[in-house]
Amino acid sequence: xxxxxxxxxxxxxxxxxxxxxxxxxxxxxxxxxxxxxxxxxxxxxxxxxxxxxxxxxxxxxxxxxxxxxxxxxxxxxxxxxxxxxxxxxxxxxxxxxxxxxxxxxxxxxxxxxxxxxxxxxxxxxxxxxxxxxxxxxxxxxxxxxxxxxxxxxxxxxxxxxxxxxxxxxxxxxxxxxxxxxxxxxxxxxxxxxxxxxxxxxxxxxxxxxxxxxxxxxxxxxxx
Amino acid sequence: xxxxxxxxxxxxxxxxxxxxxxxxxxxxxxxxxxxxxxxxxxxxxxxxxxxxxxxxxxxxxxxxxxxxxxxxxxxxxxxxxxxxxxxxxxxxxxxxxxxxxxxxxxxxxxxxxxxxxxxxxxxxxxxxxxxxxxxxxxxxxxxxxxxxxxxxxxxxxxxxxxxxxxxxxxxxxxxxxxxxxxxxxxxxxxxxxxxxxxxxxxxxxxxxxxxxxxxxxxxxxxxxxx
Numbered sequence: 001x002x003x004x005x006x007x008x009x010x011x012x013x014x015x016x017x018x019x020x021x022x023x024x025x026x027x028x029x030x031x032x033x034x035x036x037x038x039x040x041x042x043x044x045x046x047x048x049x050x051x052x053x054x055x056x057x058x059x060x061x062x063x064x065x066x067x068x069x070x071x072x073x074x075x076x077x078x079x080x081x082x083x084x085x086x087x088x089x090x091x092x093x094x095x096x097x098x099x100x101x102x103x104x105x106x107x108x109x110x111x112x113x114x115x116x117x118x119x120x121x122x123x124x125x126x127x128x129x130x131x132x133x134x135x136x137x138x139x140x141x142x143x144x145x146x147x148x149x150x151x152x153x154x155x156x157x158x159x160x161x162x163x164x165x166x167x168x169x170x171x172x173x174x175x176x177x178x179x180x181x182x183x184x185x186x187x188x189x190x191x192x193x194x195x196x197x198x199x200x201x202x203x204x205x206x207x208x209x210x211x212x213x214x215x216x217x218x219x220x221x222x223x
Numbered sequence: 224x225x226x227x228x229x230x231x232x233x234x235x236x237x238x239x240x241x242x243x244x245x246x247x248x249x250x251x252x253x254x255x256x257x258x259x260x261x262x263x264x265x266x267x268x269x270x271x272x273x274x275x276x277x278x279x280x281x282x283x284x285x286x287x288x289x290x291x292x293x294x295x296x297x298x299x300x301x302x303x304x305x306x307x308x309x310x311x312x313x314x315x316x317x318x319x320x321x322x323x324x325x326x327x328x329x330x331x332x333x334x335x336x337x338x339x340x341x342x343x344x345x346x347x348x349x350x351x352x353x354x355x356x357x358x359x360x361x362x363x364x365x366x367x368x369x370x371x372x373x374x375x376x377x378x379x380x381x382x383x384x385x386x387x388x389x390x391x392x393x394x395x396x397x398x399x400x401x402x403x404x405x406x407x408x409x410x411x412x413x414x415x416x417x418x419x420x421x422x423x424x425x426x427x428x429x430x431x432x433x434x435x436x437x438x439x440x441x442x443x444x445x446x447x448x449x
Binding site (some may be wrong): 003063067070071072073075076077079080082086149157160164165167168169175178179181182187190191193194195197198201202205219 | 258295298299300301302303304305306307309310374379383385386389390392393394401403404405406410412415416418419422423426427432
């Protein structure tokens, strides 16, 4: 019980929310990292997945890369990057690790989405004289959008989690509040930081959920 | 004064045979801890997930809250999960195991439930017609038929658990993660690389092991194939 009260007191103290180590600053860092990395991993993964999916090539690679990504510990990649020259440019290791872990779900989902488009529809489009490019942008892409967006959602949640672990390897973001709490042996700060991170992750997931419901019906998975 | 030895340890190289031979004991202990933490949490996860999935299958209304709860748990980043459990378990191996159990639940319950739901209604009817009671139906018909889907979930859960154990380094019980953490603080490249590679090897070995177990216990899935 005393931990709960202490955690509440920590959260209620305005001093913990302002300044360079404050919650707002860390939250902004976390959000910026997540957004920038989500955008760049989309720019890297989606064109590749769309072209591969359109051509129907490299399927084994696109699917297996996702499984391989799961076997590699995020923390290990962060530390390995930190010890390479990449470690010298500030948030470099964090950004590279975040992008590395966001690419597999994006790639796999977009590729599978493209391949799952009804072959009959593709044949019909071809029969109407559509070129490969028209087929890709006007038929396959819209029909695979639900899967693709689901990949973006998984990647975003993954990014939030990875950005938290980055704090273990000296990166910025909300995880810093937790690691600082451990260094100070302050259980209230650790728990308060964890609560903020958990709520943040759930809010991100929730926003995607809401966006999915508000979006047009044909962008929803399951149809 | 003796001159500092000029071996790969002194030069702090990534790949270092001297590290492997001189730190064999430490590496072995870390691997053992890693395996213990992983297997214990997956076993406990299974023990909780099977009844949960069976109950969710039996009572349809229970499926939604069970799935929603496990999804919420899965969304919480691992560092936060371990930290939230700190007041309950303190700096202990139990904390890491508890966190990993919560993560594995999502994958296990989801896949088990999908497997149970995929059992054809005709099969169930046929078993009932043969005089199978609910328990015998569950144990000898439904669960075996759900095995392929359940094993897929088990494999993903195990591989994820192997990699998540490393985050346990924050409380000092991270198996190979401890070596990565201390290697990071001392810029010890050989230690970080060796521990990371071992981690991936454990994950791959565990996956292959489960794959062969699945091959052995589901002979009917490969019947009729050349």
